[in-house]
Amino acid sequence: MSKQLQEKPVQEQPAREASETFITIRLPEDARPIGLLPAEFEADYVAGAVAPFFLSGRYTGERPALPMIDFAFGKEKAIDPHMWGLLYDGWTPNGEEEGTSVFIQGYENRGAHNERKRIYMSATSPDLVKTRYRDKIVRFFDELLADVNAGKPLMKQFYAHYFDMYWDLHLGVRGDAIPAEVRQFGSSFNAVLGFGFPTTDVVHENYMRVRQTREPLKRWVDSRVQAIIDGKVPDADRTFVHYWVKNGGLGPNFRRKDIVFECFHNFLAFSQLGNTTYNIMARLEAAHGDQAIKRWLERTMANGPDEDDGCEFTPLDRFVMELFRTISPNAGSLSVLPRRRALMGAEFSTIITPHAATSMDPRHWTDPEAFDPDRYRTAPTTADNDEGRVHELGLAQGPFPQCPFAVKDGRNVELANSAFGAVYPVIEGVAAPLCDTAGYAPFGFGYRRCAGEHLVIAFVKEFLRASRKRGLSFTRLQLQSPERLPVGPGTVISDDIAFQRAART
Numbered sequence: 001m002s003k004q005l006q007e008k009p010v011q012e013q014p015a016r017e018a019s020e021t022f023i024t025i026r027l028p029e030d031a032r033p034i035g036l037l038p039a040e041f042e043a044d045y046v047a048g049a050v051a052p053f054f055l056s057g058r059y060t061g062e063r064p065a066l067p068m069i070d071f072a073f074g075k076e077k078a079i080d081p082h083m084w085g086l087l088y089d090g091w092t093p094n095g096e097e098e099g100t101s102v103f104i105q106g107y108e109n110r111g112a113h114n115e116r117k118r119i120y121m122s123a124t125s126p127d128l129v130k131t132r133y134r135d136k137i138v139r140f141f142d143e144l145l146a147d148v149n150a151g152k153p154l155m156k157q158f159y160a161h162y163f164d165m166y167w168d169l170h171l172g173v174r175g176d177a178i179p180a181e182v183r184q185f186g187s188s189f190n191a192v193l194g195f196g197f198p199t200t201d202v203v204h205e206n207y208m209r210v211r212q213t214r215e216p217l218k219r220w221v222d223s224r225v226q227a228i229i230d231g232k233v234p235d236a237d238r239t240f241v242h243y244w245v246k247n248g249g250l251g252p253n254f255r256r257k258d259i260v261f262e263c264f265h266n267f268l269a270f271s272q273l274g275n276t277t278y279n280i281m282a283r284l285e286a287a288h289g290d291q292a293i294k295r296w297l298e299r300t301m302a303n304g305p306d307e308d309d310g311c312e313f314t315p316l317d318r319f320v321m322e323l324f325r326t327i328s329p330n331a332g333s334l335s336v337l338p339r340r341r342a343l344m345g346a347e348f349s350t351i352i353t354p355h356a357a358t359s360m361d362p363r364h365w366t367d368p369e370a371f372d373p374d375r376y377r378t379a380p381t382t383a384d385n386d387e388g389r390v391h392e393l394g395l396a397q398g399p400f401p402q403c404p405f406a407v408k409d410g411r412n413v414e415l416a417n418s419a420f421g422a423v424y425p426v427i428e429g430v431a432a433p434l435c436d437t438a439g440y441a442p443f444g445f446g447y448r449r450c451a452g453e454h455l456v457i458a459f460v461k462e463f464l465r466a467s468r469k470r471g472l473s474f475t476r477l478q479l480q481s482p483e484r485l486p487v488g489p490g491t492v493i494s495d496d497i498a499f500q501r502a503a504r505t
């Protein structure tokens, strides 16, 4: 090798910080994608949704050893690029003017110590689930599991009642008070998420319907938010918006427009309840279900499911957590990644930190494949993972100082965090922790972990209770052509499971 080459090795540019601004390349009209898709696909749809989809890549990242994701994998604008048109008029992010969600915000933009996340979670703590929201969830299952629905494909019925529960929880509105276009928005949003591919007719049609109904929906949500602020909504303290208004104070970290935005962006989060419910029914199905899970459910329900047996989590909590770990309805945590070298389209790429593979990683459990709710008896929690624990693990310090946020809505509740960043409530001085080990991955990791986890666990517990109270079993129907239903991001199922009531004696 020549001396010159030795002295001047080729240097790669260091990775740049993710840019704050979103760049779209302005193209003259005749340089836009053209003639690739049927003429019914509008030019702005092709340029705004289809082209970014083709230009984007998605990668699978590593399985974390600790329950956190480094900032190098960013959360700011971490979304599939072809989805922006669902959220914003101009097909590109415009959070400043049109509102944003904590889901798509980097840690650095959330206010001190993840403030936006803490404000969000002031509305989803387990004390509220128990005293303010439980009735709404119970009502949902009363309607879903009514005798009249026995023997029918159940997921279609699920969506017949789902929007009432959704808007009741957010705004205290249900039934005829929900305008038709607001319902339409929700169904179309779910269809785009589930069917996924923007080249298909079903996604194109629903995508454009979302765009047509978004403005009326936003105006309606805004008027309902005003009604809550004005004290005109009975039992407003049974809505998420009440807590977002009180604890965000309509300030910069949860502006009025962000409240409106969160109210419809949450269709993304809630959509996963459908996938979860279907998968649980499949596990419990009479002929083809999972025997170990069915045995565990019997044992758990028969021996005091809600008893305090000396563990942070009750037996039923642990059972439901293990359902989530093994079903893993959310495939992975989505991030944007800094580029080192790229020509085209790489700014649209994302990376997934995988959930199922991490939950099944033998570094975290000796028997990862077994269905064993008792694993959570000894697993570390957010309350255990303090600075001391971080030192035990060999780190000099945790990346997240422990800075509780006290709610301002009259309750004695704080939103604390583990040294790995996961936020959890402390109610009347008593922690309501979460399992905080990388091996428990279904709700993600660290500062960006799911903000609805306590509510979601409660939802599934009510489903199991309601099924048991009614003596229901689940059976797979032999249907010629079951309806294909979108039930969560990238997930479409055959609606082929029904419940049956045990014969009354």
Ligand code: HEM
Pocket: 075, 102, 103, 104, 117, 120, 124, 266, 269, 270, 272, 273, 276, 329, 330, 332, 333, 334, 335, 442, 443, 444, 445, 447, 448, 449, 450, 451, 452, 453, 455, 456
């Ligand atoms: C089966 C249901 C659900 C599952 C499996 C689930 C799972 C997850 C996961 C894995 C993340 C992390 C995403 C990432 O880091 O990229 C997440 C984030 C989030 N979830 Fe959920 N979720 C569910 C339902 C809900 C519900 C019902 C709500 C609201 C009440 C909610 C609110 C949120 C929010 C706000 C975030 C963003 C948190 C942040 O970035 O700080 N989720 N969820």
